[in-house]
Amino acid sequence: MRDRTGAHARDRSALALGLFRTPSAYGAVAWIAWFFAYETRLIPWEPTSAEGYVACLATIVAFVVSATLHARSYVGLPEASATASERGVPPSFLAVLHLVGVLGLAIYLRDYAAAVGGIGVFFALLAGASDTLRGSAGNITSPGIQISYIGWLAVGLTTYEVACGRRSRWWHGVSLLQAVGNLLFIDRTRPFSILFTAALLWIVGRPGLSPRRLALSALAMVAGGLAVYLSIALWVGKLQFGGGSGSLPPVVESVLSYGTGGFAYFSRIVGSGEAPALTLERTLYPLFKALSALDLAAPPPNQVNEFYFMPIPTNVGTFLEPFYRDGGWPFVVVGIVLHSVLFDQIGLRLLRTAEPFAMYAWSTLCFTNAIGFFTPKINNLPVWLFLGAAAAALVLRDLMRRSPRAVALLTADRST
Numbered sequence: 001m002r003d004r005t006g007a008h009a010r011d012r013s014a015l016a017l018g019l020f021r022t023p024s025a026y027g028a029v030a031w032i033a034w035f036f037a038y039e040t041r042l043i044p045w046e047p048t049s050a051e052g053y054v055a056c057l058a059t060i061v062a063f064v065v066s067a068t069l070h071a072r073s074y075v076g077l078p079e080a081s082a083t084a085s086e087r088g089v090p091p092s093f094l095a096v097l098h099l100v101g102v103l104g105l106a107i108y109l110r111d112y113a114a115a116v117g118g119i120g121v122f123f124a125l126l127a128g129a130s131d132t133l134r135g136s137a138g139n140i141t142s143p144g145i146q147i148s149y150i151g152w153l154a155v156g157l158t159t160y161e162v163a164c165g166r167r168s169r170w171w172h173g174v175s176l177l178q179a180v181g182n183l184l185f186i187d188r189t190r191p192f193s194i195l196f197t198a199a200l201l202w203i204v205g206r207p208g209l210s211p212r213r214l215a216l217s218a219l220a221m222v223a224g225g226l227a228v229y230l231s232i233a234l235w236v237g238k239l240q241f242g243g244g245s246g247s248l249p250p251v252v253e254s255v256l257s258y259g260t261g262g263f264a265y266f267s268r269i270v271g272s273g274e275a276p277a278l279t280l281e282r283t284l285y286p287l288f289k290a291l292s293a294l295d296l297a298a299p300p301p302n303q304v305n306e307f308y309f310m311p312i313p314t315n316v317g318t319f320l321e322p323f324y325r326d327g328g329w330p331f332v333v334v335g336i337v338l339h340s341v342l343f344d345q346i347g348l349r350l351l352r353t354a355e356p357f358a359m360y361a362w363s364t365l366c367f368t369n370a371i372g373f374f375t376p377k378i379n380n381l382p383v384w385l386f387l388g389a390a391a392a393a394l395v396l397r398d399l400m401r402r403s404p405r406a407v408a409l410l411t412a413d414r415s416t
Contacts, residue, residue, distance in 0.1 A: 013211045018075035019067060020214055021204070021351060023343040023362070027369035028063035034373045035060065038260035042248060045264040046310040049271025055320055056263060059336050063369070066340035070348065077351050088166040089157050089356050098158070098174055101151020105181045108144030112184075115140050126184070130235055134186040145185075149382045151178045152194050153389065156360040159198040163205025188232045189375070193382070195228060196221070196370065197363040204359070229255070261314035262374045266321055268308050276331070277301075282322035283331065285379040303379070319372035322379050338378070339369055346387075353394060361390035 019025040035056055038045065048056075113122040116133065125133040155175040161167040175198070182190045203217045233254055248256070281288045281300035291297035305315040323335035343365045350358040350365075364386045368377040377383055 014075045015071055016211050017214065018071035018073075020218075021074040021077065021347070021362075022067045022070050023347045023365040023369050024063045024067035024070065024340045026366045027339060027372055028060065028067050030370050030373045031056070031060045031063060034259045035263060037256060038263045043253065043256050043260055043312065045260065045312065046268065048263070049267045051270035052263065052267030055266065055270060055324075055332060056318075059318075059320065059339075062336045062340040066344050070344040073348055074351070077348075088164070089161055091167060094154060094158055094161065094167070094171070097150055097154035098178055101148055101154050101178050102181065104144045104147030104149070104151060105184060106144070108142045108148060109184055111142035111144060112140055126186075130186050146381060148182065148185075149385055151182065152190075152197070152382065153360060153386060155179055155194050156197045156201055156363060157356050160201040160205045160356050160359055163202045165207075183232075186235075188229060189371070191228055191232065192225065192371065193367055195224065196367045197360065199224070200363040200366055201359055226255070229258075257312060257314075258374065261312070262316045262318040262321075264310050264312075265305075265308055265314050265317035266324070268310055269317060269321065269324060274325070276328035277325055278328075279326055282326045283335075283379050285322075286381045286384050289381075316375045318374065319368075319376040319378060322376050335378075339372060343369060350390060355390070355393060355397065357390045357393035361387050 039048070109119075109122070113119040116122050116125060122133070155178050158167065158171045158175045162169055162171050179191065179194050179198075182194060199217070199221050203214070230251060282303075285300050285303060288297055288300040292299045305317065305321070307313045307315045319339060320332055320335055323331040327334075347362045347365050350362040364383055368383055371377055
């Protein structure tokens with residue numbers, strides 16, 4: 001009986017670790033928690049439309065079913081640190097990635113400062129009127145925005161390398177500077193993405209991952225995420241959220257408003273009978289943006305949606321919004337399957353390689369699902385960039401390993 005009990009405990013522990021690695025599990029937890037908070041109506045949103053209920057409940061069911069079916073497959077994966085001895089990123093390459101990220105920040109700072117009247121004005125507004133500075137960001141275009149995404153990748157890869165024991169911990173200081181530099185964008189999603197993916201890679205990269213350490217790490221991630229959100233919200237003047245019930249503390253009202261607004265927005269879209277555009281411009285936004293730059297297609301719709309007042313204003317509609325507006329309910333089904341079953345299948349293949357770029361792509365899938373209750377990310381350039389980088393790295397590594405000389409160079413000691 002004791003052996004059977006111990007076996008059951010080990011089985012539950014293994015399943016917990018498998019779920020931690022499954023991208024759908026992040027979507028399931030986030031959607032269940034926030035949809036419940038939405039339905040409590042602590043924030044007085046409009047009544048949920050029948051169509052909104054169907055879509056949200058179908059999404060939750062898909063996440064739960066996919067996570068349950070795939071968790072066992074993720075259990076059998078070896079620890080990343082046990083299989084990564086020959087798959088490290090050279091320190092020189094990490095340094096180049098960080099430098100490119102800093103270059104992107106510098107270019108953006110130059111362009112932003114020129115638009116607001118100079119570098120002195122920029123930092124004065126950053127310190128004392130960041131909300132004003134943030135309001136003007138939508139009118140500024142700069143190649144530094146896209147180049148800075150390489151800095152996100154640099155932070156994630158560096159964290160993973162340190163966690164696996166291949167790089168010394170002083171690299172954390174480099175990553176911290178890179179992450180802090182991204183605050184120049186006065187954006188809350190950027191630091192969430194950078195810190196979330198880095199935290200996941202730190203957890204999976206270290207040896208001896210146990211359920212207890214996993215639970216503590218999860219709590220630390222939630223606490224850290226709330227701290228980052230509240231700090232930035234206070235900084236940019238978004239903590240005091242007007243138009244609500246008035247019965248909640250500003251901090252609670254602010255968090256609940258942002259956490260539940262996506263459901264209200266999507267419910268309004270599908271409940272009002274808004275006609276789909278029958279296009280792919282929103283779901284394949286980076287592609288159409290590139291085609292537009294080459295004068296091969298018309299510019300796609302702006303990713304910043306119009307505000308709806310329900311009665312509280314919001315302009316985000318969960319990851320389902322671009323799918324519905326592009327192709328109606330058939331596309332919504334595609335979006336749900338993509339974020340659940342396909343993400344889990346892709347994540348499984350990425351984790352099996354234990355390659356740093358693949359690991360970062362996996363963490364990006366987890367983040368995309370975790371934030372999907374609020375806003376879509378699958379149609380954003382960074383996700384395409386990081387998945388593409390993983391695919392290119394795996395193809396390149398496979399080609400290099402077919403050459404004996406490349407194998408010798410690849411497996412050489414790169415310790416710092």
